[in-house]
Amino acid sequence: MTLSVMWFRRDFRLQDNTALYHAVKEAQQRKEPLLFIYHLDPVFTKNNTPNHRYFFAALDLFVKRCEKLGIYIHIIEGTWQEAFSHILEHFPEISSLYYNQDEVGAGQKRDEEIDKFFLQKGMKVSSYIDYTIHGAREVKKADDSIYKVFTPYFKKWIAQPKRDPYVLTEEDLFLESVREDSLYSKGQKVLSNLPMFLDQNSVPHEEAARRLLKVFLQKKIDQYDRFRDVPSAEATSRLSVHLRTGTISARTVLYHIQEKQQTSYSTGMDTFIKELAWRDFYNMIYHHYPESKLNEIDDKYRQLKWNDNSNLLGKWKEGKTGYPIVDAGMRQLREEGWMHNRIRMITASFLTKDLLMDWRLGERYFEEMLHDYDEASNIGGWQWASSVGTDAVPYFRVFNPMTQSNRFDSKGEYIKKYLPELAGVSEKFIHEPWKMSENDQRKAGCVIGKDYPSPVVDHTIQRKKAIQMFQELK
Secondary structure, three states: OOEEEEEEOOOOOOOOOHHHHHHHHHHHHHOOOEEEEEEEOHHHHOOOOHHHHHHHHHHHHHHHHHHHOOOOEEEEEOOHHHHHHHHHHHOOOEEEEEEEOOOOHHHHHHHHHHHHHHHHOOOEEEEEOOOOOOOOOOOOOOOOOOOOOHHHHHHHHHHOOOOOOOOOOHHHHOOOEOOOHHHHHHHHHHHHOOOOOOOHHHOOOHHHHHHHHHHHHHHHHHHHHHHOOOHHHOOOOOOHHHHHHOOOOHHHHHHHHHHHHOOOOOHHHHHHHHHHHHHHHHHHHHHHOOOOOOOOOOHHHOOOOOEOOHHHHHHHHHOOOOOHHHHHHHHHHHHHOOOOHHHHHHHHHHHHHHOOEOHHHHHHHHHHHOOOOOHHHHHHHHHHHOOOOOOOOOOOOOOOHHHHHHHHOOOOHHHHHHOHHHOOOOOOOOOOHHHOOHHHHHHHOOOEOOOEOOOOOOHHHHHHHHHHHHHOOO
16 A cells, blocks of 8 residues: 655645645545654754744644644654655655645745655655745746835735635544654654743644634724834734744635635724735745845845944844833844834844844844744844835834834833833933933933943934945845
Protein backbone atom coordinates (compact mmCIF):
# COMPACT_ATOMS: atom_id res chain seq x y z
CA MET A 1 0.00 0.00 0.00
CA THR A 2 1.18 3.51 -0.78
CA LEU A 3 1.37 6.32 1.75
CA SER A 4 0.80 10.09 1.51
CA VAL A 5 2.62 12.70 3.59
CA MET A 6 1.05 15.91 4.91
CA TRP A 7 3.74 18.38 5.89
CA PHE A 8 2.63 21.13 8.31
CA ARG A 9 4.61 24.38 8.36
CA ARG A 10 3.07 27.64 9.64
CA ASP A 11 -0.50 26.39 9.21
CA PHE A 12 -1.50 25.09 12.63
CA ARG A 13 -5.15 24.41 11.88
CA LEU A 14 -7.44 21.70 10.56
CA GLN A 15 -10.05 23.92 8.85
CA ASP A 16 -9.41 25.79 5.60
CA ASN A 17 -5.93 24.34 5.39
CA THR A 18 -5.52 23.90 1.63
CA ALA A 19 -2.86 21.19 1.60
CA LEU A 20 -4.52 19.26 4.42
CA TYR A 21 -7.90 19.35 2.68
CA HIS A 22 -6.49 17.92 -0.53
CA ALA A 23 -4.30 15.39 1.30
CA VAL A 24 -7.31 14.07 3.24
CA LYS A 25 -9.70 13.99 0.27
CA GLU A 26 -7.21 12.29 -2.04
CA ALA A 27 -6.12 9.78 0.63
CA GLN A 28 -9.82 8.91 1.09
CA GLN A 29 -10.18 8.25 -2.63
CA ARG A 30 -7.07 6.08 -2.70
CA LYS A 31 -8.02 4.40 0.60
CA GLU A 32 -4.52 4.97 1.95
CA PRO A 33 -3.22 6.24 5.30
CA LEU A 34 -1.68 9.66 5.93
CA LEU A 35 1.64 10.39 7.59
CA PHE A 36 1.73 13.83 9.27
CA ILE A 37 5.07 15.56 9.78
CA TYR A 38 6.62 18.81 10.95
CA HIS A 39 10.25 19.56 10.08
CA LEU A 40 12.49 21.38 12.56
CA ASP A 41 15.43 22.96 10.77
CA PRO A 42 18.51 23.56 12.99
CA VAL A 43 18.82 27.07 11.48
CA PHE A 44 15.41 27.75 13.04
CA THR A 45 15.78 25.92 16.37
CA LYS A 46 19.04 27.55 17.40
CA ASN A 47 17.34 30.97 17.55
CA ASN A 48 16.19 31.37 21.15
CA THR A 49 14.23 34.62 20.71
CA PRO A 50 10.75 35.67 21.93
CA ASN A 51 9.51 35.19 18.35
CA HIS A 52 10.77 31.60 18.17
CA ARG A 53 9.71 30.69 21.71
CA TYR A 54 6.17 31.81 20.90
CA PHE A 55 6.11 29.91 17.60
CA PHE A 56 7.37 26.70 19.22
CA ALA A 57 4.70 26.99 21.91
CA ALA A 58 2.04 27.24 19.18
CA LEU A 59 3.52 24.19 17.44
CA ASP A 60 3.57 22.22 20.69
CA LEU A 61 -0.07 23.06 21.44
CA PHE A 62 -1.14 22.11 17.91
CA VAL A 63 0.67 18.75 18.08
CA LYS A 64 -1.01 17.98 21.44
CA ARG A 65 -4.46 18.98 20.17
CA CYS A 66 -4.04 16.81 17.07
CA GLU A 67 -2.93 13.82 19.15
CA LYS A 68 -6.21 13.98 21.09
CA LEU A 69 -8.01 13.68 17.74
CA GLY A 70 -5.90 10.68 16.70
CA ILE A 71 -3.77 12.74 14.31
CA TYR A 72 -0.09 12.05 14.99
CA ILE A 73 2.36 14.70 13.84
CA HIS A 74 5.89 13.28 13.66
CA ILE A 75 8.58 15.88 14.42
CA ILE A 76 11.61 15.37 12.19
CA GLU A 77 14.86 17.33 12.55
CA GLY A 78 18.07 18.09 10.72
CA THR A 79 18.57 19.72 7.34
CA TRP A 80 15.69 19.00 4.99
CA GLN A 81 17.89 16.52 3.12
CA GLU A 82 18.68 14.63 6.34
CA ALA A 83 15.11 14.77 7.64
CA PHE A 84 13.38 13.61 4.46
CA SER A 85 15.98 10.97 3.64
CA HIS A 86 15.36 9.57 7.13
CA ILE A 87 11.58 9.59 6.57
CA LEU A 88 11.91 7.83 3.21
CA GLU A 89 14.10 5.14 4.80
CA HIS A 90 11.39 4.57 7.43
CA PHE A 91 8.57 4.66 4.90
CA PRO A 92 9.71 3.49 1.45
CA GLU A 93 6.02 3.22 0.45
CA ILE A 94 5.61 7.03 0.39
CA SER A 95 4.15 8.06 -2.96
CA SER A 96 3.09 11.70 -2.52
CA LEU A 97 3.76 14.84 -0.52
CA TYR A 98 1.33 17.66 0.33
CA TYR A 99 2.30 21.08 1.72
CA ASN A 100 1.40 24.77 1.65
CA GLN A 101 3.98 26.82 -0.21
CA ASP A 102 6.39 29.44 1.06
CA GLU A 103 6.60 32.08 -1.64
CA VAL A 104 9.36 34.17 -0.07
CA GLY A 105 12.76 34.01 1.57
CA ALA A 106 14.69 30.87 2.46
CA GLY A 107 11.46 28.86 2.55
CA GLN A 108 10.85 29.43 -1.15
CA LYS A 109 14.35 28.18 -2.09
CA ARG A 110 13.91 25.13 0.14
CA ASP A 111 10.55 24.31 -1.48
CA GLU A 112 12.08 24.41 -4.95
CA GLU A 113 14.84 22.01 -3.87
CA ILE A 114 12.42 19.63 -2.13
CA ASP A 115 10.17 19.51 -5.19
CA LYS A 116 13.15 18.39 -7.30
CA PHE A 117 14.21 15.86 -4.65
CA PHE A 118 10.79 14.16 -4.56
CA LEU A 119 10.08 14.37 -8.28
CA GLN A 120 13.45 12.75 -9.09
CA LYS A 121 12.35 9.83 -6.94
CA GLY A 122 9.16 9.53 -8.98
CA MET A 123 6.90 10.86 -6.26
CA LYS A 124 3.99 13.25 -6.61
CA VAL A 125 4.29 16.71 -5.02
CA SER A 126 1.16 18.80 -4.42
CA SER A 127 1.80 22.30 -3.07
CA TYR A 128 -0.67 25.14 -2.61
CA ILE A 129 -1.01 28.89 -2.09
CA ASP A 130 -2.43 29.08 1.43
CA TYR A 131 -0.65 31.68 3.59
CA THR A 132 -2.14 34.55 1.59
CA ILE A 133 -5.50 35.15 -0.08
CA HIS A 134 -3.83 35.71 -3.45
CA GLY A 135 -0.39 34.38 -4.26
CA ALA A 136 2.59 36.45 -5.35
CA ARG A 137 1.96 35.79 -9.05
CA GLU A 138 -1.84 36.05 -9.09
CA VAL A 139 -2.43 39.82 -9.13
CA LYS A 140 -0.66 41.43 -12.06
CA LYS A 141 -1.06 44.23 -14.60
CA ALA A 142 -2.42 43.53 -18.08
CA ASP A 143 1.15 43.30 -19.43
CA ASP A 144 2.00 40.63 -16.80
CA SER A 145 4.25 43.00 -14.82
CA ILE A 146 3.78 43.46 -11.06
CA TYR A 147 2.24 46.40 -9.24
CA LYS A 148 4.67 48.49 -7.19
CA VAL A 149 1.99 50.84 -5.82
CA PHE A 150 -0.66 49.53 -3.46
CA THR A 151 -3.78 51.43 -4.64
CA PRO A 152 -3.92 50.02 -8.20
CA TYR A 153 -2.85 46.64 -6.82
CA PHE A 154 -5.78 46.69 -4.41
CA LYS A 155 -8.27 47.56 -7.17
CA LYS A 156 -7.17 44.47 -9.08
CA TRP A 157 -6.93 42.38 -5.88
CA ILE A 158 -10.47 43.14 -4.71
CA ALA A 159 -11.90 42.38 -8.17
CA GLN A 160 -10.31 38.92 -8.28
CA PRO A 161 -12.68 36.05 -7.39
CA LYS A 162 -12.16 34.69 -3.86
CA ARG A 163 -12.62 31.05 -2.99
CA ASP A 164 -14.64 29.90 0.01
CA PRO A 165 -12.86 28.21 2.92
CA TYR A 166 -12.28 24.47 2.65
CA VAL A 167 -14.19 22.55 5.33
CA LEU A 168 -13.35 19.10 6.67
CA THR A 169 -16.07 17.28 8.60
CA GLU A 170 -15.50 15.27 11.77
CA GLU A 171 -15.87 12.18 9.64
CA ASP A 172 -13.14 13.44 7.28
CA LEU A 173 -10.80 13.93 10.21
CA PHE A 174 -11.51 10.44 11.54
CA LEU A 175 -8.78 9.14 9.27
CA GLU A 176 -6.01 6.60 9.34
CA SER A 177 -3.10 8.59 10.77
CA VAL A 178 0.19 6.69 10.78
CA ARG A 179 2.01 6.49 14.09
CA GLU A 180 5.52 5.04 14.06
CA ASP A 181 6.16 4.79 17.80
CA SER A 182 9.93 5.21 17.93
CA LEU A 183 9.94 8.12 15.46
CA TYR A 184 6.94 9.75 17.13
CA SER A 185 8.38 9.44 20.64
CA LYS A 186 11.74 10.80 19.54
CA GLY A 187 9.98 13.79 17.94
CA GLN A 188 7.97 14.46 21.10
CA LYS A 189 11.19 14.52 23.11
CA VAL A 190 12.81 16.96 20.68
CA LEU A 191 9.73 19.18 20.84
CA SER A 192 9.63 19.17 24.64
CA ASN A 193 13.25 20.34 24.77
CA LEU A 194 12.66 23.44 22.64
CA PRO A 195 12.62 26.81 24.42
CA MET A 196 8.98 27.89 24.66
CA PHE A 197 6.79 30.80 25.65
CA LEU A 198 5.45 29.83 29.06
CA ASP A 199 2.06 31.57 29.26
CA GLN A 200 -0.10 28.79 27.83
CA ASN A 201 -3.23 30.96 27.98
CA SER A 202 -1.71 33.31 25.38
CA VAL A 203 -0.56 30.63 22.94
CA PRO A 204 -2.55 30.77 19.68
CA HIS A 205 -4.75 27.87 18.62
CA GLU A 206 -7.56 27.40 16.13
CA GLU A 207 -10.53 27.70 18.49
CA ALA A 208 -9.12 30.84 20.11
CA ALA A 209 -8.63 32.39 16.66
CA ARG A 210 -12.23 31.73 15.68
CA ARG A 211 -13.51 33.17 18.97
CA LEU A 212 -11.37 36.26 18.50
CA LEU A 213 -12.66 36.76 14.95
CA LYS A 214 -16.24 36.44 16.19
CA VAL A 215 -15.70 39.09 18.89
CA PHE A 216 -13.98 41.40 16.42
CA LEU A 217 -16.85 41.12 13.94
CA GLN A 218 -19.47 41.67 16.61
CA LYS A 219 -17.88 44.48 18.60
CA LYS A 220 -15.01 46.20 16.80
CA ILE A 221 -14.97 46.03 13.03
CA ASP A 222 -17.65 48.67 12.40
CA GLN A 223 -15.51 51.26 14.21
CA TYR A 224 -12.20 49.91 12.93
CA ASP A 225 -11.53 52.79 10.53
CA ARG A 226 -12.17 55.35 13.31
CA PHE A 227 -10.22 53.81 16.18
CA ARG A 228 -7.56 51.51 14.70
CA ASP A 229 -4.86 54.20 15.06
CA VAL A 230 -5.61 54.85 18.75
CA PRO A 231 -3.37 52.45 20.70
CA SER A 232 -5.27 52.80 23.99
CA ALA A 233 -8.60 51.90 22.34
CA GLU A 234 -7.92 48.14 21.88
CA ALA A 235 -9.72 48.54 18.56
CA THR A 236 -7.59 46.23 16.41
CA SER A 237 -8.40 42.60 15.64
CA ARG A 238 -5.36 41.03 17.38
CA LEU A 239 -5.52 38.34 14.70
CA SER A 240 -1.94 38.92 13.52
CA VAL A 241 -0.41 36.18 15.70
CA HIS A 242 -3.05 33.76 14.44
CA LEU A 243 -2.39 34.63 10.80
CA ARG A 244 1.34 34.26 11.41
CA THR A 245 1.08 30.81 13.03
CA GLY A 246 -1.75 29.79 10.72
CA THR A 247 -4.27 29.05 13.47
CA ILE A 248 -6.71 30.82 11.15
CA SER A 249 -6.46 31.52 7.43
CA ALA A 250 -6.71 34.98 5.89
CA ARG A 251 -9.37 33.52 3.55
CA THR A 252 -11.56 32.52 6.49
CA VAL A 253 -11.25 36.03 7.96
CA LEU A 254 -12.16 37.64 4.64
CA TYR A 255 -15.04 35.21 4.06
CA HIS A 256 -16.71 36.07 7.38
CA ILE A 257 -16.24 39.82 6.86
CA GLN A 258 -17.78 39.67 3.39
CA GLU A 259 -20.61 37.53 4.72
CA LYS A 260 -21.32 40.16 7.38
CA GLN A 261 -21.12 42.95 4.75
CA GLN A 262 -24.17 41.52 3.03
CA THR A 263 -26.43 42.34 5.99
CA SER A 264 -24.69 45.16 7.89
CA TYR A 265 -22.14 47.03 5.81
CA SER A 266 -19.69 49.47 7.42
CA THR A 267 -16.64 51.42 6.21
CA GLY A 268 -14.64 49.75 8.98
CA MET A 269 -15.00 46.45 7.10
CA ASP A 270 -13.55 47.97 3.93
CA THR A 271 -10.61 49.36 5.88
CA PHE A 272 -9.85 45.99 7.46
CA ILE A 273 -10.08 44.17 4.12
CA LYS A 274 -7.43 46.57 2.82
CA GLU A 275 -5.14 45.43 5.64
CA LEU A 276 -5.51 41.84 4.43
CA ALA A 277 -4.63 43.05 0.93
CA TRP A 278 -1.52 44.87 2.25
CA ARG A 279 -0.36 41.51 3.61
CA ASP A 280 -0.69 39.98 0.14
CA PHE A 281 0.95 43.04 -1.45
CA TYR A 282 4.08 42.78 0.69
CA ASN A 283 4.24 39.03 0.12
CA MET A 284 4.17 39.73 -3.63
CA ILE A 285 6.86 42.43 -3.36
CA TYR A 286 9.21 40.22 -1.33
CA HIS A 287 8.68 37.34 -3.76
CA HIS A 288 9.73 39.50 -6.71
CA TYR A 289 12.47 41.30 -4.74
CA PRO A 290 14.05 38.39 -2.83
CA GLU A 291 17.06 40.48 -1.76
CA SER A 292 14.91 43.09 -0.02
CA LYS A 293 15.66 41.78 3.47
CA LEU A 294 19.21 43.03 2.91
CA ASN A 295 18.90 45.65 0.18
CA GLU A 296 16.71 48.69 -0.40
CA ILE A 297 14.20 48.09 -3.20
CA ASP A 298 14.78 51.65 -4.42
CA ASP A 299 18.41 51.12 -5.42
CA LYS A 300 19.30 54.83 -5.43
CA TYR A 301 19.16 54.70 -1.63
CA ARG A 302 21.59 51.80 -1.23
CA GLN A 303 24.43 54.26 -0.62
CA LEU A 304 22.78 56.05 2.32
CA LYS A 305 25.27 56.81 5.11
CA TRP A 306 23.38 55.60 8.17
CA ASN A 307 24.48 56.48 11.68
CA ASP A 308 26.29 53.67 13.54
CA ASN A 309 25.80 54.26 17.25
CA SER A 310 25.24 51.17 19.38
CA ASN A 311 24.45 53.32 22.44
CA LEU A 312 21.54 55.05 20.65
CA LEU A 313 20.33 51.72 19.26
CA GLY A 314 20.35 50.29 22.80
CA LYS A 315 18.31 53.21 24.15
CA TRP A 316 15.76 52.75 21.36
CA LYS A 317 15.46 49.03 22.09
CA GLU A 318 15.09 49.61 25.84
CA GLY A 319 12.52 52.39 25.47
CA LYS A 320 14.81 55.06 26.91
CA THR A 321 14.94 57.69 24.16
CA GLY A 322 13.17 60.40 26.15
CA TYR A 323 10.30 60.48 23.64
CA PRO A 324 7.32 58.96 25.51
CA ILE A 325 5.31 57.58 22.56
CA VAL A 326 8.43 55.87 21.18
CA ASP A 327 9.48 54.49 24.55
CA ALA A 328 5.99 53.22 25.38
CA GLY A 329 5.94 51.29 22.11
CA MET A 330 9.36 49.75 22.63
CA ARG A 331 8.46 48.71 26.17
CA GLN A 332 5.19 47.19 24.98
CA LEU A 333 7.23 45.17 22.48
CA ARG A 334 9.59 43.91 25.21
CA GLU A 335 6.76 43.08 27.60
CA GLU A 336 4.18 41.60 25.24
CA GLY A 337 5.93 40.57 22.03
CA TRP A 338 3.45 42.76 20.18
CA MET A 339 3.10 46.41 19.30
CA HIS A 340 0.21 48.47 17.97
CA ASN A 341 0.59 49.11 14.23
CA ARG A 342 0.52 52.92 14.45
CA ILE A 343 3.26 52.68 17.08
CA ARG A 344 5.28 50.37 14.81
CA MET A 345 5.30 53.16 12.23
CA ILE A 346 6.27 55.80 14.82
CA THR A 347 9.11 53.74 16.33
CA ALA A 348 10.42 52.76 12.88
CA SER A 349 10.37 56.36 11.70
CA PHE A 350 12.14 57.45 14.88
CA LEU A 351 14.97 54.94 14.45
CA THR A 352 15.55 55.80 10.80
CA LYS A 353 14.68 59.50 10.57
CA ASP A 354 15.52 60.79 14.08
CA LEU A 355 18.38 58.51 15.07
CA LEU A 356 19.40 58.15 11.38
CA MET A 357 20.06 54.46 11.91
CA ASP A 358 19.93 51.64 9.39
CA TRP A 359 16.40 50.22 8.94
CA ARG A 360 17.88 46.69 8.82
CA LEU A 361 18.80 46.97 12.50
CA GLY A 362 15.18 47.71 13.36
CA GLU A 363 13.85 44.98 11.08
CA ARG A 364 16.16 42.46 12.74
CA TYR A 365 15.13 43.53 16.24
CA PHE A 366 11.43 43.25 15.38
CA GLU A 367 12.16 39.80 13.95
CA GLU A 368 13.57 38.72 17.31
CA MET A 369 10.83 40.26 19.43
CA LEU A 370 7.49 40.14 17.60
CA HIS A 371 5.24 37.13 18.21
CA ASP A 372 3.40 37.99 15.00
CA TYR A 373 6.57 38.46 12.94
CA ASP A 374 5.79 38.14 9.24
CA GLU A 375 8.97 38.51 7.20
CA ALA A 376 7.42 40.05 4.08
CA SER A 377 5.20 42.53 5.97
CA ASN A 378 7.96 43.50 8.40
CA ILE A 379 10.49 44.15 5.63
CA GLY A 380 7.83 46.06 3.68
CA GLY A 381 6.90 48.13 6.72
CA TRP A 382 10.50 49.03 7.55
CA GLN A 383 11.34 49.95 3.97
CA TRP A 384 8.14 52.03 3.89
CA ALA A 385 8.98 53.93 7.09
CA SER A 386 12.57 54.58 6.05
CA SER A 387 11.52 55.74 2.55
CA VAL A 388 13.67 53.21 0.69
CA GLY A 389 11.06 50.71 -0.53
CA THR A 390 8.26 50.51 -3.05
CA ASP A 391 5.29 52.84 -2.47
CA ALA A 392 7.14 54.18 0.58
CA VAL A 393 6.50 57.35 2.54
CA PRO A 394 8.44 60.23 0.83
CA TYR A 395 11.85 60.84 2.45
CA PHE A 396 10.92 64.45 3.32
CA ARG A 397 7.90 63.28 5.31
CA VAL A 398 9.38 62.74 8.75
CA PHE A 399 7.02 61.68 11.55
CA ASN A 400 7.08 64.18 14.39
CA PRO A 401 6.88 61.99 17.53
CA MET A 402 5.21 64.75 19.58
CA THR A 403 2.57 65.41 16.92
CA GLN A 404 1.91 61.69 16.48
CA SER A 405 1.67 61.25 20.24
CA ASN A 406 -0.73 64.16 20.69
CA ARG A 407 -2.90 63.00 17.81
CA PHE A 408 -3.18 59.31 18.63
CA ASP A 409 -2.70 59.26 22.42
CA SER A 410 -3.95 62.71 23.36
CA LYS A 411 -4.49 61.97 27.06
CA GLY A 412 -1.37 59.83 27.35
CA GLU A 413 -3.29 56.70 28.37
CA TYR A 414 -1.13 54.41 26.27
CA ILE A 415 2.06 56.16 27.35
CA LYS A 416 1.25 55.87 31.05
CA LYS A 417 0.35 52.19 30.73
CA TYR A 418 3.88 51.32 29.61
CA LEU A 419 5.82 54.17 31.25
CA PRO A 420 4.63 54.15 34.88
CA GLU A 421 7.32 56.70 35.78
CA LEU A 422 5.22 59.24 33.83
CA ALA A 423 1.98 58.38 35.64
CA GLY A 424 1.92 61.69 37.51
CA VAL A 425 2.70 63.88 34.50
CA SER A 426 -0.18 66.12 33.35
CA GLU A 427 -1.73 65.98 29.89
CA LYS A 428 -0.03 69.30 29.14
CA PHE A 429 3.43 67.75 29.36
CA ILE A 430 2.87 64.05 28.75
CA HIS A 431 4.07 64.25 25.13
CA GLU A 432 7.06 66.50 25.94
CA PRO A 433 7.94 65.90 29.61
CA TRP A 434 11.31 67.65 29.25
CA LYS A 435 9.39 70.94 29.06
CA MET A 436 8.28 70.63 32.70
CA SER A 437 9.79 73.13 35.13
CA GLU A 438 11.62 71.78 38.19
CA ASN A 439 8.48 72.51 40.21
CA ASP A 440 6.30 70.63 37.68
CA GLN A 441 8.70 67.70 37.83
CA ARG A 442 8.51 67.56 41.64
CA LYS A 443 4.70 67.65 41.51
CA ALA A 444 4.65 64.86 38.91
CA GLY A 445 7.13 62.75 40.89
CA CYS A 446 9.26 62.50 37.77
CA VAL A 447 12.65 64.19 37.54
CA ILE A 448 13.83 64.37 33.92
CA GLY A 449 17.31 62.90 33.55
CA LYS A 450 16.78 60.77 36.65
CA ASP A 451 13.33 59.10 36.68
CA TYR A 452 12.85 59.47 32.93
CA PRO A 453 15.56 60.29 30.37
CA SER A 454 16.04 63.59 28.58
CA PRO A 455 15.57 63.32 24.79
CA VAL A 456 18.57 61.58 23.22
CA VAL A 457 18.32 63.83 20.14
CA ASP A 458 16.57 67.05 19.08
CA HIS A 459 13.83 66.12 16.59
CA THR A 460 13.96 69.45 14.73
CA ILE A 461 17.69 69.12 14.08
CA GLN A 462 17.49 65.42 13.19
CA ARG A 463 14.65 66.01 10.74
CA LYS A 464 16.81 68.41 8.76
CA LYS A 465 19.72 65.95 8.85
CA ALA A 466 17.50 63.12 7.61
CA ILE A 467 16.22 65.14 4.66
CA GLN A 468 19.76 66.26 3.82
CA MET A 469 21.03 62.66 4.00
CA PHE A 470 18.50 61.62 1.35
CA GLN A 471 18.95 64.73 -0.81
CA GLU A 472 22.67 64.10 -1.11
CA LEU A 473 21.86 60.96 -3.12
CA LYS A 474 19.39 62.56 -5.51
